[in-house]
Amino acid sequence: MEAKHGNAHRLIGAKIAYCRSVRGLTQSALAERIGISSGTLSRIERGQYWQSLSVDLLLDIAEALQVEVSAFLHPNELD
Template sequence: MDDRRLIIYRQIGAKIAYYRTIRGLSQEELADRIALSKSTLSKIERGKYNSGLSVATLLDIADGLDVEMSTFVIFDEQEKRILQDHLSRKGNV
């Protein structure tokens, strides 16, 4: 998997973990709420569930956290800079 995708999956996972935390939910509670295993949710939050993260799963997570799915896939300028900086260091831009 290319570095760009890897960083994006990690950014999505970090956003999921952030919203879960501010909602006061454990991984287990959110996983139960959306009928997903805790292990799978953990992998998603760490950016390690790279090849199988579907739109349907993101929708379920968004619904479980009461946020718009777009929250996870739209990046602000700081998040875009993080991606660009990482890719620049790796020579991928």
């Protein structure tokens, strides 16, 4: 079953992956910084972690990547 807002989750995940790669971080390195498994981060980046993607987790990811959380939510923020 896909989340009601599956496209939004995929967009958020893609933006997280983009920010991570621009900063030269591996999934493992970012996952360690925010206290989650690299498998969980992989699912987030693919837009497949929609059941438990919390605001707190998004804030932790944004902080670790040194971006505003709004960058993940606005379609053209990182473009």
